[in-house]
Amino acid sequence: MENMTPLYRQYKSIKDQFSDAILLFRLGDFYEAFEEDAKIISQELDIVLTSKEIGKGRRIPMAGVPYHALDSYLSKLVQKKYKVAICEQVEDPALAKGLVKREVVRVITPGTLVEDTLLEDKNNNFLSSIYALNKEYISLATIDVSTGEFFATEWRGKEAEEIIYSELVRLKPKEIILPFSLKDLFSELLTDLKREVDPKITLLDDNYFQFSDYAIKYSDDKEKYPLAERSVNGALNYIKEVMFTIPTHIERVEIYQPQQYLILDSTAIKHLELLETVREGQRRGSLIWVLDKTLTSMGARLLKKWILQPLLNVNAIKKRQGAIKEFLEKEPWRREIEDILKEMPDLERINSRINYNTATPKELIYLRQALSFLPLLRKSLEKAESDRLKELKENLPDLEPLYEELDRALVESPPSHIKDGGYIKDGYDPNLDELRRLLRESKDWLINLENRERERTGIKSLKIGYNQVFGYYIEVTKANLNLVPPDYIRKQTLVNAERFITPELKEWENKILHAEDNIKKIEEELFQNLRKKVIEHSRDITTFAQIIGEIDVYISLAKAAREYNYVCPQVTNDYDVIIREGRHPVIERMLPPGTFVPNDAYLNREKFIDLITGPNMAGKSTYIRQIALIIILAQMGSFIPAKEAKIGVVDRIFTRIGAWDDISSGESTFLVEMKEVGNILSHATERSLIILDEVGRGTSTYDGISIAWAIVEYIHNKIKAKTLFATHYHELTELEKELRHLKNLSVAVQEKGKEIIFLHKIVDKPADKSYGIYVAQLADLPREVIERAEKILLELEKGREIKKKEVIQLPLFSEITDSKLEKLRNEILSLNTNELTPIQALLKIHEWKELIK
Numbered sequence: 019m020e021n022m023t024p025l026y027r028q029y030k031s032i033k034d035q036f037s038d039a040i041l042l043f044r045l046g047d048f049y050e051a052f053e054e055d056a057k058i059i060s061q062e063l064d065i066v067l068t069s070k071e072i073g074k075g076r077r078i079p080m081a082g083v084p085y086h087a088l089d090s091y092l093s094k095l096v097q098k099k100y101k102v103a104i105c106e107q108v109e110d111p112a113l114a115k116g117l118v119k120r121e122v123v124r125v126i127t128p129g130t131l132v133e134d135t136l137l138e139d140k141n142n143n144f145l146s147s148i149y150a151l152n153k154e155y156i157s158l159a160t161i162d163v164s165t166g167e168f169f170a171t172e173w174r175g176k177e178a179e180e181i182i183y184s185e186l187v188r189l190k191p192k193e194i195i196l197p198f199s200l201k202d203l204f205s206e207l208l209t210d211l212k213r214e215v216d217p218k219i220t221l222l223d224d225n226y227f228q229f230s231d232y233a234i235k236y237s238d239d240k241e242k243y244p245l246a247e248r249s250v251n252g253a254l255n256y257i258k259e260v261m262f263t264i265p266t267h268i269e270r271v272e273i274y275q276p277q278q279y280l281i282l283d284s285t286a287i288k289h290l291e292l293l294e295t296v297r298e299g300q301r302r303g304s305l306i307w308v309l310d311k312t313l314t315s316m317g318a319r320l321l322k323k324w325i326l327q328p329l330l331n332v333n334a335i336k337k338r339q340g341a342i343k344e345f346l347e348k349e350p351w352r353r354e355i356e357d358i359l360k361e362m363p364d365l366e367r368i369n370s371r372i373n374y375n376t377a378t379p380k381e382l383i384y385l386r387q388a389l390s391f392l393p394l395l396r397k398s399l400e401k402a403e404s405d406r407l408k409e410l411k412e413n414l415p416d417l418e419p420l421y422e423e424l425d426r427a428l429v430e431s432p433p434s435h436i437k438d439g440g441y442i443k444d445g446y447d448p449n450l451d452e453l454r455r456l457l458r459e460s461k462d463w464l465i466n467l468e469n470r471e472r473e474r475t476g477i478k479s480l481k482i483g484y485n486q487v488f489g490y491y492i493e494v495t496k497a498n499l500n501l502v503p504p505d506y507i508r509k510q511t512l513v514n515a516e517r518f519i520t521p522e523l524k525e526w527e528n529k530i531l532h533a534e535d536n537i538k539k540i541e542e543e544l545f546q547n548l549r550k551k552v553i554e555h556s557r558d559i560t561t562f563a564q565i566i567g568e569i570d571v572y573i574s575l576a577k578a579a580r581e582y583n584y585v586c587p588q589v590t591n592d593y594d595v596i597i598r599e600g601r602h603p604v605i606e607r608m609l610p611p612g613t614f615v616p617n618d619a620y621l622n623r624e625k626f627i628d629l630i631t632g633p634n635m636a637g638k639s640t641y642i643r644q645i646a647l648i649i650i651l652a653q654m655g656s657f658i659p660a661k662e663a664k665i666g667v668v669d670r671i672f673t674r675i676g677a678w679d680d681i682s683s684g685e686s687t688f689l690v691e692m693k694e695v696g697n698i699l700s701h702a703t704e705r706s707l708i709i710l711d712e713v714g715r716g717t718s719t720y721d722g723i724s725i726a727w728a729i730v731e732y733i734h735n736k737i738k739a740k741t742l743f744a745t746h747y748h749e750l751t752e753l754e755k756e757l758r759h760l761k762n763l764s765v766a767v768q769e770k771g772k773e774i775i776f777l778h779k780i781v782d783k784p785a786d787k788s789y790g791i792y793v794a795q796l797a798d799l800p801r802e803v804i805e806r807a808e809k810i811l812l813e814l815e816k817g818r819e820i821k822k823k824e825v826i827q828l829p830l831f832s833e834i835t836d837s838k839l840e841k842l843r844n845e846i847l848s849l850n851t852n853e854l855t856p857i858q859a860l861l862k863i864h865e866w867k868e869l870i871k
């Protein structure tokens with residue numbers, strides 16, 4: 019080390035403290051990375067790798083980015099989940115003696131962003147913290163540092179892992195922290211999360227989770243949630259470590275229970291395409307794409323939250339409906355409020371930056387602008403009649419004094435940087451006014467002084483000048499020296515003249531020379547004072563932002579309801595779901611207006627399983643998804659695409675959609691399918707909704723049919739959840755004869771010679787055949803292939819008649835003689851079916867299948 023340059027030694031000592039991060043080291047106009055870091059950023063950011071001499075001819079790899087472009091490079095690194103430490107020069111290089119002092123001022127990780135340029139407007143940027151005692155007692159705390167939202171939950175019981183997993187899929191955190199010690203326990207969960215959510219996973223020492231000295235308020239008695247507190251501590255300690263402080267607006271954590279909400283399992287969020295399409299991952303084509311007419315970022319984020327957390331409480335749902343209804347009916351009033359919303363900046367994030375002290379004067383101006391609309395909003399909301407809107411009006415905080423302060427203090431259009439000054443209004447601070455006046459008037463004052471002194475002394479050639487050595491002076495030519503008054507102090511003698519100063523001139527000079535510096539200093543001080551005042555109102559600003567967000571969502575849903583002709587459903591605590599002329603909210607928007615065919619749905623205790631058969635492309639999937647989406651909409655409090663509906667709230671929605679193969683996971687389709695079904699069967703309750711689309715497709719036909727059969731039977735006899743089952747297996751329509759709570763539905767088609775027309779109408783009878791080959795024809799397969807397929811089908815159908823019977827009469831083995839099969843029979847007879855779980859049974863069937871092959 020001794021042979022190395024001082025700069026390298028400085029770098030090394032800092033890098034040692036941040037060894038797990040990429041260190042970007044400020045060197046003049048660049049942020050440089052060295053050694054391994056340099057190789058990484060050169061590769062990831064596609065920038066040149068050079069080298070730097072560090073003493074005795076030794077060179078190390080170096081790569082750097084210009085300081086003004088830092089943000090765009092940072093955003094790439096963060097997207098690639100790197101942790102980046104920013105090391106700044108913390109003293110003015112011009113004033114530094116020797117090496118400029120450098121310090122890491124901020125560590126950036128994907129889950130702790132507050133930088134405007136690195137955040138997405140419409141999405142939260144969550145950091146989640148997991149803690150657990152074992153797989154059946156787990157807690158989760160989640161925070162968005164950029165908005166201050168902070169909430170935590172803990173779960174005890176067999177399904178803890180599944181619940182926490184669903185929560186994480188819903189929240190999509192950018193980063194997850196957990197103790198090292200839990201890495202193995204949750205290895206499967208983490209692998210699944212990587213596939214579904216792909217967050218940065220940060221493992222931390224157990225200590226992080228034990229204790230935090232940061233005083234945070236809990237929305238509930240924290241003693242009741244000892245584990246949630248651990249997760250909260252972990253999040254706080256981690257934030258403190260990377261941000262070097264905990265922004266003051268993080269002051270409260272909301273304890274919640276996932277069972278307060280309709281739980282959407284992770285596959286449901288994906289397969290119902292609530293936020294993005296499955297195939298392209300695009301927003302267009304998703305439920306949120308249809309619903310989102312929000313005007314503010316707060317509204318956009320809240321809408322997303324509501325979609326993923328529909329309610330269970332009928333009264334709360336009705337309150338939301340009331341607000342939407344009011345905006346729907348009172349259009350001019352709605353527009354009046356929309357005009358206010360349009361002016362709203364991202365208050366939550368501005369608030370967070372002010373608290374974290376990265377706000378610029380511009381952001382205070384935005385805040386002032388937002389606050390300026392508060393009285394107008396209050397006044398508008400006086401007209402509110404619905405309970406929730408009236409409540410919101412009552413909750414509007416009193417921020418007028420803060421607005422007045424900001425208004426008195428800040429100019430209309432300030433510079434973007436604090437250092438530039440010029441953002442505090444004249445008249446706000448007497449000292450600042452005085453300095454500015456001095457500066458403005460300095461010229462006049464000098465000319466004035468010159469004239470005054472000429473008159474007083476009678477020296478016509480007297481002039482005022484300036485030099486570096488003694489500043490301002492009065493110059494008098496030799497010829498006039500006899501007229502110099504006694505209060506002049508001689509400073510310098512020249513060939514033809516002498517230079518003087520006066521106390522008055524010096525006093526003025528003192529003021530003027532430092533005026534500019536002082537102006538900046540005072541402005542900065544005033545800015546910090548304003549910041550403190552804003553921080554005192556942090557909580558109120560958050561409340562204001564939340565109210566804006568909520569109103570925005572009501573208006574958005576009201577506009578959607580108007581534009582798409584939605585109705586207000588009757589939401590109840592009953593079991594039944596009755597939908598008349600329901601439509602799929604997304605597909606109907608993709609089709610030409612008026613072409614979507616509406617369908618009814620009736621699910622009640624008498625008939626709670628619908629088995630839907632019908633040709634490909636007929637609309638089976640559309641139908642079953644539309645029911646799930648309508649229920650989600652209804653429980654969000656939204657209006658729904660139907661003529662009328664009565665929705666008994668459901669506690670969870672499960673989906674198993676067979677058509678999507680999960681190749682990326684490395685697991686076989688069949689295994690994934692069975693795992694998902696296993697999950698459904700063990701967690702669904704009577705109040706759940708189960709959507710099964712093409713279950714059993716991942717294996718051979720007979721396995722598939724048997725498995726589907728067994729699943730339906732189990733739901734029918736044990737779970738009794740409302741279930742929609744779409745399938746190609748016509749054999750399953752036989753189930754109706756044996757299961758009294760199941761009814762057969764199909765999608766009507768009309769045959770016209772060789773052509774068939776899809777009517778998209780759901781009818782109360784099983785489908786009589788599959789039209790797969792017709793669809794192949796639609797898809798323009800060569801004529802020859804189609805004709806050949808038709809022949810094969812005929813052959814197969816002859817044989818199928820027999821096999822179909824075999825499937826239905828399950829005792830396959832009445833005439834068994836084979837010894838292997840004999841063994842099988844004995845095994846079956848000795849099985850205790852009362853103790854078997856459905857999945858064990860399925861796996862057994864699979865095993866037997868292998869055996870008799």
Ligand SMILES: Nc1ncnc2c1ncn2[C@@H]1O[C@H](COP(=O)(O)OP(=O)(O)OP(=O)(O)O)[C@@H](O)[C@H]1O
Nearest residue numbers: 613614615616633634635636637638639640641778
């Ligand atoms: N009710 C409807 N009204 C109008 N068009 C519809 C309706 N339902 C479905 N469609 C149209 O039919 C297409 C196919 O629907 P869907 O995917 O639901 O069929 P499916 O029976 O599930 O087919 P597969 O078995 O091949 O998955 C949809 O993309 C849509 O364009």
